[in-house]
Structure formats: structure tokens, C-alpha cells
Amino acid sequence: MKRPFVFALCICCLFSLSGCWNKFELTDWAFVQAIAMDGSPDGKVQLTTHFYKPGGGGSLEGGQQGPSAFNITTKADTVFEAIRDIPLRLGRKAQWSHMRIILISDQLGKTRNIKELTDFFMRDHEPRDTVTVVIAKGTAKDYLTEKPFIESTIGQQLREMSRSAARLSSKTKDVDMLNLAIQFKSQTGIAMLPYLYSNGFPGEALSKLAVLKDGKLVNDFMNSANVESLVILRDEFDFGILEIPCSGDSGKKETIEVTSLHTKKRVTTDAESVSVRFDTKIKGSFSEIRCTSALNTDAENQVVERIRVYLEKELRKTIRLSQQKKLDLLGIGDWLYRHRPELWKKWKPGWDNRYAKADFDLHIDVEVVNSGVLISKPYYE
Incomplete structure (x- = not known):
């Protein structure tokens, strides 16, 4: 009696096992x-989608290599509608789980809220949180027509450029969908994205930051020197080189390879004002x-x-720039929200003006670890 029962139970279990039920x-x-x-x-969103072409890199007749990717352009009032129009031109459904990067033109970012433009990709289950997001100078689709240097597609090339540059x-900063979503929750409404620009592609393709205020692009004034200073102040400096001018007007510069850099922020407040102290410790070697x-x-x-002295000058220059623009790029408002919530509730409506003052x-604190050679002087002397 037990054997038929066990057999029937096994058959029922087999029907309950999950399988591949996707109809595609x-x-x-x-x-x-x-x-x-x-x-x-006409005020619509023009979406250029860069697809990977399986087998596109294989050899064809004559030993030539076929293209490994291609672009499809659609246009609609919303991003989702533009996506649903892709099968009309391609004959296949777009699959988003392998997407590498999203490029948003700076002109579109000034007229449309980037929160709305990225909303579909944050809600849909296919795109990953690790997708890189950048602002592109000029026409964004033009960057997807370039040929990659070493990667299979220009999408992967741009993604690796963004990650390596940071x-x-x-x-610059490497910002993915998850990080952007967190920035959108900022109490000050400030978010920052890598700024991709072309001066004979790739040129200096990624050495700036685009600043967003309440979801819209407000400025692209952050050049590479400002970004270095900003990253130091935000304690986000990972690795890099600092160029230090020589004394006098010779125009010469020496380079320091930073091996360790940490910045601590201390915020103090009184009834009407706020003061911030940054303690930065740098260790590096002469390059x-x-x-x-x-060097005795x-x-x-x-x-x-x-x-x-030089670093303090550069850091203060970036701080003054952010105060002139009334943009809290240093996250002081978010610190107050976490540590002084009652005070922040009072200050939030006029925070931009208070931050400017x-x-x-x-x-x-700077420590030079070594000069790279036994004798610390120019080798050609």
C-alpha cells in the first residue's frame, strides 16, 4: 500500500517543480x-537603443569582421512608449538585463526632469542597479555611433571608461542606478553625474561632473581640477595623481602619487549659522x-x-564656487538631517542661502613617503 502512495506523491511533486515558463x-x-x-x-523623447549583435564579431568572407552592435531609434512622449515601439523597427523585444550604460543629453537634462527619464529603468525588473548613468554633451546618440577601442561594443567601452576614470x-564619479536613486533622495535636492563630452572622441571624455538640482541639470561647471577637490572634501578619493606647481613663475609642476587620502568632516552649529571643519590626511610619493x-x-x-598650501588653495576655490552657486555639493544639509533633524526642519526652506554664508x-596633513629613487633630486641634474 505504501508504494502506490509514494509513487503518487512523487508524481505530484514533479508537477509542482518550477520550469522555464517564459513564453519568449x-x-x-x-x-x-x-x-x-x-x-x-516637437518636445518628445528620442531614444536610441544600442543592441548587441550575437556573432557580429565573427569572421566573414574575406577575413573581415562584421559589426558587433547596431542602433535603433524611436521617439515618443514617454520613455516606456518609445521602448514599446522598438519591435516595430526591429522585430524583437528589447531585453534590458545586460544593459551597461544610460546616456542623457545635457540639453534634455535642462528641459526634462531626469527623475522622470530614469523612472522606468528604476522600476522595471530587468535593468540592473549597476547600470552606469552619465550626462552627455551635445547629442547623446552620436556617442553610440563611435567604434570601441577594445571592448565588443561602444556601450561596454563607455561603461568601463566611466568606472576606470573614477x-x-x-x-569624475562613477554613478550607477542605485547610487543615483539614493542621490535623488537627498534632502538638498543635489545629485551629481559623470559628464561625457567629446573633443575629437574620446578626447578628455570623462573628467567633469554634471550637477543636478531637483532632478534637472543646472550646471556643468565642475572641471577636472574642481572634481578632484570635491572628491577630496567628500572623502571619496580612491586613487590619483596631484600636480603641484613649483615655486615662482617657471610653469613647472611636480606630481605626487596619492597612496592614502582620508577626510573627516565636523559640523558645528549655533542659533543661525553653521561651521564646517575638514581634516584631510594625505600620504603620497613623488612620481x-x-x-x-x-630632500633633507x-x-x-x-x-x-x-x-x-597649494591643496588648501584648490579646496577653498571649490568651496567658494559651490557657495557662489548656492549648491550644497558637500552634503552638509544631509549631515544635519541625520544628526540634527529638528534644526534641519527649521533650516531646510532657506538652506541654499544659509549654505552660501x-x-x-x-x-x-601631508606626508611624503618616498621620492621613488635613492637621491631625491631631478635625475638630469
């Missing part, structure tokens, strides 16, 4: 690598020596002081 076959999908969003004269140079010679104790102290104090 592999040949029904087209895998997205990147998208570019632009505006159009990690290895600290002249190029052009005007420093014989006195000479080393002079070099350290020259580095400290805030006092900032900088304390920088």
Missing part, C-alpha cells in the same frame, strides 16, 4: 547594451621631480608646506 524564446529577444536619450523639436584618476632637490629634513618640510575651516 531566445530568438525573440534583442539584448540592449546602452541607450541614449535626446530631445526632439577609480584610477578621481577626476616626477622637477624643482625639488636633496628642511627641504622635505618646505615641500610638504608647498603641497599643503557657512564658514569652512581646512586642516591638511
